[in-house]
Amino acid sequence: MAETKKTNIILFSGEYDKAMAAYIIANGAAAFDHEVTIFHTFWGLNALRKDEQVAVKKGFLEKMFGKMMPRGADKMGLSKMNFAGFGPKMIKEVIKKHNALPLPQLIEMAQEQDVKLVACTMTMDLLGLQKEELLENIEYAGVAAYIGDAEEGKVNLFI
Secondary structure, eight states: OOOEEEEEEEEOOHHHHHHHHHHHHHHHHHTTTTTEEEEGGGGGGGGOOOOOOOOOOOOOHHHHHHHHSSGGGOOOOOOSSSSGGGGHHHHHHHHHHTTTHHHHHHHHHHHHHHHHEEEEEEHHHHHTTOOBOOOOOOOOEHHHHHHHHHHHOSSSEEO
């Protein structure tokens, strides 16, 4: 009986290109029959935010975090050459030109391949994010759940 191959990725970065890399690796691993988990923490949670604003009750600090963070994967900036938002437009044009998938579609593909997308509940509490503000069909867990997955993983990445 073949051993299950497991890949675990911590997505800490909230930058478009780094999130893209995480999802490209996740989709590739899933295509090679790996059981894949992406644990989204801190700024990586922005990849799971819904594009539209969701009416939820928040305190002042939570509202401020919500306004400062990009709403959804498509609004994330680049790690290098962001150029006040012009860089992401350039990279999205290059992606389109080369018929590559943009980040929102990579996220959809990951869900279709049963990649486990996990939102860190501790970070959600710290940043004032609520489940209603995040994508559907994701899981919620703390660091203990990630450690449990990572212990069994052959591939563990921090992005």
